[in-house]
Amino acid sequence: MNSTEIKQADKDLIWHPFTPLINPFGHLSIKSGKDAKLFTHDGDTIIDAVSSWWVNIHGHANKHIAEAIYKQALELEHVIFAGFTHEPAVRLAKNLMTILPKNYSKVFFSDNGSTSIEVALKMAFQYWYNQDKKHKTKIIALDGAYHGDTFGSMSVSERSGFTRPFFPFLFDIETLDFPTEQNFDQVLSRFDKLTADENCAAFIFEPLVQGAGGMRMYTPEMLQQLVSLAQSRGVICIADEVMTGWGRTGTNFACDQIEANPDITCISKGITGGALPLGITACSSKIEAVFQSEEISKALLHGHSYTGNPMICAAANASFELFEADECKANIQRINQRHQQFVEKLNSYENIENIRLRGTIVAFDLKGFGETGYDSDARKKIYPYFLERGILIRPLGNVIYLLPPYVITDEELDQVYDSILTFLDNLIN
Template sequence: MQDNQNLHDRDLAVLWHPCTQMKDHETLPLVPIRRGDGVWLEDFEGKRYLDAVSSWWVNIFGHVNPRINAAVKAQLDTLEHVILAGFSHEPAVRLAERLVDITPPGLSRCFYADNGSAAVEVALKMSFHYWRNLGQSGKTRFICLSNSYHGETLGALSVGDVSLYKETYAPLLMESIVVPGPDCYAREPGESCADVARRQFAHMEAALSRHAHETCAVIVEPLIQCAGSMRMYDPEYLRLLRAACDRQGVHLIADEIAVGFGRTGTLFACEQAGISPDFMCLSKGLTAGYLPLAAVMTHDRIYQAFYDDYERMTAFLHSHSYTGNPLACSAALATLDIFESDDVIARNRELATHMGQAVAHLKDHPHVAEIRQTGMVLAIEMVADKARRVPYPWQERRGLRVYQHALTRGALLRPLGNVVYFMPPYVITPDQIDFLATVATEGIDLATRD
């Protein structure tokens, strides 16, 4: 009979885990999971963990959701997969139709990929190739924000700026233009987040003026730089950026992989700025965490630049074996059905308000510099010196202490460095939010003791 220790030992004999220093597991045991149920994960000994991070931000409607289960099971009896080059199938077409309907105006074409990083690669290549097809072969560069993150593949790493992930591979990467971002954490006394956005946009304006002739696109994560310690900024920056990209003849890529599908208080973060990007990258919550799938939405002007006789060699010859997988598309369609029938966005706003109230007491904690929140994403930043906002040295791994404490209490909290965050499934209850707030408070108290 399977148990925690048996699976733990078998795992360490053969598996290499993502984003992990495997030597840590000499002293930090793995957590084997037997089953999921709603917000809960359960190990082989019956201990449950509240999934406060949506299993890396993907699970938005709970584990083993009966409606999504039913959709995937029904599809499994009909068609599991078919090549999408020269062939088609109902789930892929229907999902594309619905994504065109719900994404910002003008995004009328859907290109499928397998995961978030792949979606970013598609958008980068498509933007470059568009300009090449128009005879502007000098456009070969991309602009990104400081502290940004867009994935782990080489192109996606090239347009990010989190050194933890990027520095090792720098010799392999193309050189992007990195512009100081609009992070509201850096605001001056009396300055609003909108003020910061306007002030910091001067850097982007200057970069576009200087480099537009060689730039394909600007890529941003709208409103929240998730892997960049959940730093947040005002929608005003997106409004300014859209106008500047239009003036300078540069594409705008919105990486909504983590912030899309209700995370920020609207279905898509770009809605809060009232803008439509040239490319919108979607993944994670698209299938509610069930199966790998990504989509790049773009508009017809981009599509038409590739539409020509084959001999002219303008086609976009990018592909993935599992492009538009019917099982994944069916999970995505069931996910969109839940959004449509359950008034998810309105309920999320109520839950977000409760989440902010549940941790409000931490504003006075001597080692909490800031509590920031955008919709269903809340972050608590621990610091060594609150008055001067001096961070703890990363080598002290204070966030790991919070993680370890949370496991003993039955919660999965996985801080980003010194930032403790909540990004739970939308089926969480107010009482469960209160539980997370209690566990996080205890963890922060333990982690900040000298």
């Protein structure tokens, strides 16, 4: 099919995520990718400055990952994961245990970030249920949170235009104001009351950086205080590391920057380097212990057809090898240093505010461009502006952020930075 045929058939048949069915922009047809670059069917090159929804940590079409999938496909492509196991899954579990907190003892496989959250919520609720504490059903989440699009994950996320049609079906939670330097004392005192409540079951949070909420950042000190207070009350702490995992914030996981260990950690996105979908819900031995029983009623009765798929595990293991290599760690540091230099330049611009940087994520807010949100006017203007210049940036409303693959070169980063600075130079508020 040529580019025109693909676009027409796409328009006729495909329902894309987060996109109105009548969409004047259409969808670009991508033929191939390599490292930080995407190549369209029309012959254009695009630098992927956001790792394609934050997943492609090692860039596109990575040979090492592709070969691992191919090799595994020839050996065993899939097998039911109840009553059976296989080496790629066991290897992955062992690999994960080397970077998870020392008190972690089990990993549960699912399909994506949202399902890793569903599993975490079920684990937390059933942790109390199995101990006959059925009244413990209240979840605390942060204002502005995004944990996914399934019903449980929507329930613990910010109520927004994205979930409005489903409000009647979402369960109630307690929402805590997003912590800032200005409000932290009040936040902590409210958290103190919420966690003291008999019904409080769990606290779920995106550690250090709220992704879809606008790359909002808060400090390790604040997170440490919240987690340690919750744990002192026995409240289960669920870290949603779906976006922040795999070096994004400078450490393997964002929670590595605090002393306390969350009880449950949700992992996805970068885990396979963007090659295949996978969600992991990992837990501490304290959580596991409550499920240690031969009774089926005490078991976590959850699973998906593709749970523990061997090819996906092989992709994750290959991605893990790349992630553990010195080159990857050096790239993470290099990007952070380059971002720091970029921030120095950004500091002289008066039409932006709230410049923030953590690890490989840099973000700032455009002044006078309205609110954060996918449907904002800012996004409608900024997104095509950069695409026309060969750069994939998906602003979150008035928030422009970069979250590049770790293999992005200095030259590509310069191209992205220069293009943002030119945009800001020409911005008429």
